[in-house]
Amino acid sequence: MIRFENVAVTYPGAPGPALSGVDLHVPEGELCLLVGRTGAGKSTLLRAVNGLVPHFTGGTLTGRVLVDGRDTRTHPPRELADVVGLVAQDPQAGFVTDSVEDELAYSMESLGLPNPVMRKRVEETLDLLGLADLRHRPLATLSGGQQQRVAVGAALTAHPRALVLDEPTSALDPGAAEDVLAALHRLVHDLGMTVLIAEHRLERVAQYADRVVWLPDGGRPVAGEPGEVLAEAPVAPPVVRLGRLAGWRPVPVSIRDARRLAGPLRDRLGPPPTADPTARHTPDGAATHGARAPELLRAKGVRVRYGAVDALRGVDLTAHAGERIAVMGRNGSGKSSLLWALQGTGKRSGGEVAVDGVDPAALKPGPRRHAVGLVPQQPADLLYLHTVGGECAQADRESAAPPGTCRALLDHLAPGVPDPRHPRDLSEGQRLALALAVALTPRPRVVLLDEPTRGLDYPAKTRLAAALRDLADDGHAILLATHDVEFVAEYATRVVVLADGETVADGPTGEVVTASPTFSPQVAKVLAPLPWLTVADVTTALATR
Structure with a gap:
C-alpha cells in the first residue's frame, strides 16, 4: 500500500538530509508504528506519504514514494486526498472551518460526495470517537485533546485507504487515547485500512502495532516485530525496559504478556517494604x-x-x-x-x-x-x-x-x-x-x-x-x-x-x-499488588536485595 524506495529528503540550508536511504513497505491492512528520537525525521517521512514533502515543504526528494501505486512526485496532495489522510501534530494548523460538524464534513465536500453520504459518515465518526456532545461546539472553544480527536475524525470521514498520523495521542487523556486507538484498530482489522503512526508515547500504541519501524538518527530504518525492534531501540516503553531488566524473552509489549512473565520477578522483589519505595521527596511540611x-x-x-x-x-x-x-x-x-x-x-x-x-x-x-x-x-x-x-x-x-x-x-x-x-x-x-x-x-x-x-x-x-x-x-x-x-x-x-x-x-x-487503572503506569500494572511505579524503582529494589 505504501512503499518507499531508497528515499532521501534534504531541506534547503540543512547540514544534512532529514531522511536518507529509506526502503520501507507497509502492506494493506497493517498498523505500522514509526519510532525514533526527537528530530530523527519521523514527521518528514509521514508527510512524504501524501506528497506534502516536497510539494509544499520545499527541499529535494530522491527515490520514489508510492501510495496505492501512485508516485507522489507526479501526484500532488490534492490527487492523493481520496486515498491517504493525514493527521498532523498540531490539529489547529489543519483546521479549515469553525465548528466540529463542519470540520468533519469538509474533506468530503472537497471530494464532491453527496449530502446523504456526508451526513451518514459524520454521524458514524461522531459516535466512533465520542464527539457527539461536541458536534455544535466552535473549534476554538475545545481543549487540545478534543481538537485532536476532531482532527482524527476529519481525516476518517473521507474513508481513505491509508491513514497517516503524527503523534495522534499526545494531547489525549489515557481514556480518550484508548478509544481512538481502539477505533483505529477496528478500522485496520475490519475494513483493511492501512495505518502509519509516529508516536513518542509508545506505552499507548505498541500493543496495537503489527510492525514497528525504528528510524535511527542518520541511519536506515529497521523494521520488524514490535518486541524484536523495541528490544534494541533506544526509545522503548516501560514494559519493554522492564522486560530487558528482567531478561524476558521474547520481550513483551503489552501489560497482559508482561504479567504472564512477571511471577519470578515478583518473587525476587519479595514482600513490599514497610516504607513506600515510590515516595518522591516533597518539602511540604519538611x-x-x-x-x-x-x-x-x-x-x-x-x-x-x-x-x-x-x-x-x-x-x-x-x-x-x-x-x-x-x-x-x-x-x-x-x-x-x-x-x-x-x-x-x-x-x-x-x-x-x-x-x-x-x-x-x-x-x-x-x-x-x-x-x-x-x-x-x-x-x-x-x-x-x-x-x-x-x-x-x-x-x-x-x-x-x-x-x-x-x-x-x-x-x-x-x-x-x-x-x-x-x-x-x-x-x-x-x-x-x-x-x-x-x-x-x-x-x-x-x-x-x-x-x-x-x-x-x-x-x-x-x-x-x-x-x-x-x-x-x-x-x-x-x-x-x-x-x-x-x-x-x-x-x-x-x-x-x-x-x-x-x-x-x-x-x-x-x-x-495507582488508585485508578486509567492513571496507573505500566510497571505498576505489571507488578501489582507490589507498590513499584517505574523501572528505576525496580532497579533500585533489586540492587538492595
Missing part, C-alpha cells in the same frame, strides 16, 4: 532551616466561566517550594484553564490567587515573568523571532539574565539545535524545548507547564525531568498539566486530579496514580 518549606502559591475558590460553560468551579490549591505537582484529568476537565488563571493573564471569573503573597494579575509583564512562568500547549505561541539564536538572546535580555543563559538551557533539553534555524522548521519536540528554555530563563518562582512532554522522546523527557528537579531543589514550585502517566510516575511528588472543573483527588503520587 524542615527547611528549621521551618516548613515556604508556600509559594495559594489559590482559593478559583472559578473560570466561558459563556455557559463552567471550566473551573471553585478550585483550591497550594504549592510549596520544592514541590513538583502534576495536574491530571480527562480532556476538558479544566487543567489548562487552571494554569492560565494561576499565571494571571488568563480568564478568572472568581476566587483569589497569590504568588509570594501577590496576585500575578496585578503585576506588569517583567515582574510577572520572574514570579510565574507558563509554557502553553502550543509552544509556538511564545516564539516570534526568525531564528533560534534570536529567541535565546531576546529571552536573556527580557529576563536580565547573563548572555547564553537561555542557550545553555536549550542545549540541556535538546542538544544540537542550530542558532540560525527558524523555530517553525524545528521538530515539535525541539520547538517545545526552545519554548521551555525561554520560559525558564528568568527562573520564575512558580513554573506552570501545559502538556510539556508532547513531542519529546524518552531521553528528552529524562532531561526535562532533571532540569525541573534542579529548579525544584533550588526552591521553585513546579505545576504541570499532563496526560503522560509515565512521566508523572517518574517525576511528580504530588498529583491533583480534576473532573468537570473540580478537584477530585489530591495526594502523593504513589497513592493517586
Whole structure:
C-alpha cells in the first residue's frame, strides 16, 4: 500500500538530509508504528506519504514514494486526498472551518460526495470517537485533546485507504487515547485500512502495532516485530525496559504478556517494604532551616466561566517550594484553564490567587515573568523571532539574565539545535524545548507547564525531568498539566486530579496514580499488588536485595 524506495529528503540550508536511504513497505491492512528520537525525521517521512514533502515543504526528494501505486512526485496532495489522510501534530494548523460538524464534513465536500453520504459518515465518526456532545461546539472553544480527536475524525470521514498520523495521542487523556486507538484498530482489522503512526508515547500504541519501524538518527530504518525492534531501540516503553531488566524473552509489549512473565520477578522483589519505595521527596511540611518549606502559591475558590460553560468551579490549591505537582484529568476537565488563571493573564471569573503573597494579575509583564512562568500547549505561541539564536538572546535580555543563559538551557533539553534555524522548521519536540528554555530563563518562582512532554522522546523527557528537579531543589514550585502517566510516575511528588472543573483527588503520587487503572503506569500494572511505579524503582529494589 505504501512503499518507499531508497528515499532521501534534504531541506534547503540543512547540514544534512532529514531522511536518507529509506526502503520501507507497509502492506494493506497493517498498523505500522514509526519510532525514533526527537528530530530523527519521523514527521518528514509521514508527510512524504501524501506528497506534502516536497510539494509544499520545499527541499529535494530522491527515490520514489508510492501510495496505492501512485508516485507522489507526479501526484500532488490534492490527487492523493481520496486515498491517504493525514493527521498532523498540531490539529489547529489543519483546521479549515469553525465548528466540529463542519470540520468533519469538509474533506468530503472537497471530494464532491453527496449530502446523504456526508451526513451518514459524520454521524458514524461522531459516535466512533465520542464527539457527539461536541458536534455544535466552535473549534476554538475545545481543549487540545478534543481538537485532536476532531482532527482524527476529519481525516476518517473521507474513508481513505491509508491513514497517516503524527503523534495522534499526545494531547489525549489515557481514556480518550484508548478509544481512538481502539477505533483505529477496528478500522485496520475490519475494513483493511492501512495505518502509519509516529508516536513518542509508545506505552499507548505498541500493543496495537503489527510492525514497528525504528528510524535511527542518520541511519536506515529497521523494521520488524514490535518486541524484536523495541528490544534494541533506544526509545522503548516501560514494559519493554522492564522486560530487558528482567531478561524476558521474547520481550513483551503489552501489560497482559508482561504479567504472564512477571511471577519470578515478583518473587525476587519479595514482600513490599514497610516504607513506600515510590515516595518522591516533597518539602511540604519538611524542615527547611528549621521551618516548613515556604508556600509559594495559594489559590482559593478559583472559578473560570466561558459563556455557559463552567471550566473551573471553585478550585483550591497550594504549592510549596520544592514541590513538583502534576495536574491530571480527562480532556476538558479544566487543567489548562487552571494554569492560565494561576499565571494571571488568563480568564478568572472568581476566587483569589497569590504568588509570594501577590496576585500575578496585578503585576506588569517583567515582574510577572520572574514570579510565574507558563509554557502553553502550543509552544509556538511564545516564539516570534526568525531564528533560534534570536529567541535565546531576546529571552536573556527580557529576563536580565547573563548572555547564553537561555542557550545553555536549550542545549540541556535538546542538544544540537542550530542558532540560525527558524523555530517553525524545528521538530515539535525541539520547538517545545526552545519554548521551555525561554520560559525558564528568568527562573520564575512558580513554573506552570501545559502538556510539556508532547513531542519529546524518552531521553528528552529524562532531561526535562532533571532540569525541573534542579529548579525544584533550588526552591521553585513546579505545576504541570499532563496526560503522560509515565512521566508523572517518574517525576511528580504530588498529583491533583480534576473532573468537570473540580478537584477530585489530591495526594502523593504513589497513592493517586495507582488508585485508578486509567492513571496507573505500566510497571505498576505489571507488578501489582507490589507498590513499584517505574523501572528505576525496580532497579533500585533489586540492587538492595
